Amino acid sequence: MANPPQPDISLLARLRERDPATLAATVQEHTRPLYRTARGLGFSDQEAEDLVQDVFIVFLQTLDRFEGRSQVRTWLFGILHHKMRDRRRALQREETVDSFEEFDSCFDRQGHWVTAPEDLERLFASREIGTALEECLGTLTLQQREVFLLREVEELDTKDICNNLQITNTHLGVLIHRARVRLRECLKGKGWR
Amino acid sequence: MALIHVMHCREIAKLIESDEVKELNFADRQQVRVHLWVCWHCRRLVRQILWLGQMARQSASRKRDTSGDLEARIIRNLSGQV
Numbered sequence: 081m082a083n084p085p086q087p088d089i090s091l092l093a094r095l096r097e098r099d100p101a102t103l104a105a106t107v108q109e110h111t112r113p114l115y116r117t118a119r120g121l122g123f124s125d126q127e128a129e130d131l132v133q134d135v136f137i138v139f140l141q142t143l144d145r146f147e148g149r150s151q152v153r154t155w156l157f158g159i160l161h162h163k164m165r166d167r168r169r170a171l172q173r174e175e176t177v178d179s180f181e182e183f184d185s186c187f188d189r190q191g192h193w194v195t196a197p198e199d200l201e202r203l204f205a206s207r208e209i210g211t212a213l214e215e216c217l218g219t220l221t222l223q224q225r226e227v228f229l230l231r232e233v234e235e236l237d238t239k240d241i242c243n244n245l246q247i248t249n250t251h252l253g254v255l256i257h258r259a260r261v262r263l264r265e266c267l268k269g270k271g272w273r
Numbered sequence: 274m275a276l277i278h279v280m281h282c283r284e285i286a287k288l289i290e291s292d293e294v295k296e297l298n299f300a301d302r303q304q305v306r307v308h309l310w311v312c313w314h315c316r317r318l319v320r321q322i323l324w325l326g327q328m329a330r331q332s333a334s335r336k337r338d339t340s341g342d343l344e345a346r347i348i349r350n351l352s353g354q355v
Contacts, residue, residue, distance in 0.1 A: 104348045120333065136351055229329070252292075
């Protein structure tokens with residue numbers, strides 16, 4: 081298996097020295113993805129901006145503890161996750177009561193598809209999908225939504241998501257599976273059949 | 274002779290949707306590959322998942338961004354703390 085890309089050593093050194101230009105470049109590069117994730121998880125404009133500001137303050141305070149075993153980006157998303165959790169304890173909601181009913185109903189007893197999966201690409205015009213997807217993301221639990229956004233939108237590595245959210249690989253698999261099933265079912269139910 | 278566990282669509286779909294395919298051993302990965310080759314239902318599922326991710330990225334990039342000067346405010350704030 082390929083090793084994940086390691087952070088630039090000189091970048092780390094410059095960050096630890098609190099080099100203003102390097103800090104500014106880091107802020108420029110990562111502010112929007114962090115803000116986007118916070119907004120995607122239901123925080124208002126103002127809350128998301130406050131959260132991102134807090135993330136960079138913690139980043140600066142904890143730079144000496146950052147050993148470079150993960151990317152700067154992963155470290156920042158980890159701080160964001162903890163900040164969001166502090167603000168909204170509901171993020172901790174457990175998924176144990178959720179079932180796989182929607183998924184199971186797609187298959188017969190032999191494990192074959194009862195009906196083919198919808199051809200969603202053909203059902204949605206590209207403009208319509210934005211709004212529909214937004215609404216459907218809102219039907220996911222916060223944990224499912226966070227995992228989906230980090231994996232699919234921010235394209236974070238599976239291992240990094242597990243470390244940041246302090247969940248196992250198996251739990252991540254369950255969350256992303258449920259998120260995708262729910263999104264598909266929700267889009268299907270939006271009337272574009 | 275060891276019995277080969279033959280995976281059906283349900284199992285394959287679950288592996289694909291939970292991103293667990295990457296964790297499979299070589300033989301199971303090959304089985305998934307062959308299954309996808311012959312099963313258009315599961316192939317469509319894979320396409321759906323890829324499409325969903327692509328749409329989510331597109332939708333996120335079209336969304337209203339920060340109020341514009343957020344980066345500048347953060348940089349000012351940080352420089353006061355260095």
